[in-house]
Amino acid sequence: MLVSEGRQPCESVKHWVHRTLRHALMTGRFQPGEPVTINGLAEMLAVSAMPVREALQYLVADGALELLDNRRVRVPEMVPEKFDEILAARIALETVAAERALPQMDFLRLARLQHLDSLVDAAYDAGDIERGIVANFDFHRCIYEVHSSGVLLPMIESLWLRLGPFMRHAAENHWQSYKVDRHAEALDAIRDRNAEALKTAITADIQDGIGHLGRAQFLDTAARTF
Structure with missing residues (x-):
């Protein structure tokens, strides 16, 4: 509804x-x-x-x-080839946006990110997939908007928009199989002012987050056709 x-x-x-x-x-x-x-x-x-x-x-x-x-x-259907392309585009754009943001990240922004990460965990622990998706997007947006709000962030959000329906469907079916918290690694990288570690954490978050959930969903769908 x-x-x-x-x-x-x-x-x-x-x-x-x-x-x-x-x-x-x-x-x-x-x-x-x-x-x-x-x-x-x-x-x-x-x-x-x-x-x-x-x-x-x-x-x-x-x-x-x-x-x-x-x-x-x-709403478009999602297929593996399109899914892989969107994930590759997310990684390319979001790692650039994160690297651009890092020099201007202050302790207030870090505290906000820690709060948003706690909201992600609380939402998924409560089984509220939609609230978890919103908090996850807010976490990423809170990083990128620091220095990339004019061009990169709208492009990134257009990719989130294309993934949203499939992400929700995949998360509802497979969230319990995903336990790795890459946000913690991103927060550590921000504290350490380590751009390479932040880019690695963002990449892993995308690949091990929606990437993992999406692949599991595609495998489920394929299994029903065997």
Whole structure:
């Protein structure tokens, strides 16, 4: 079920609808392959069709949704080749963003990161996958926004947007098999001002986090076809 994000003071309906749908996709409130309709979303959000139509156009352009031949819109399915490409792009962009941010990281930012990491752990310990996904994205964003908010961060968030539905599905099925906390290694690297260690930790977090969960999901799907 789509739960709307609170509309901010002075925020236009158009911007609010787009932000709400982006957040819903990023946190996996839509499933891979799920169709979406303008009228259905407009009814759920209690708005007219126009801002929904415009938001869907932006999300199709971002690759978060796909337009089918019959002009219907759906959440794209994830396939291994696309998954590997997105992960490679995440690693390339996020390690650069982390390295750029490191010289400007202060003790307040480090404390914020420690808090966000504790929220990730608490969410998954409670079985709240969506809250864990949100806190994980917030952890990474808290690093990258220090020195890469203008170009790199929007590019990174577009990759998170494409992964969101599949990530949620994979995490719900396989989270218990993933126990490695790479955030702790990233925090240690930030304390030590060690750029190479931070890049290694970010790479491992992506590969051993969503990479592990995604591969497990693909193996499950393949096993059902054998």
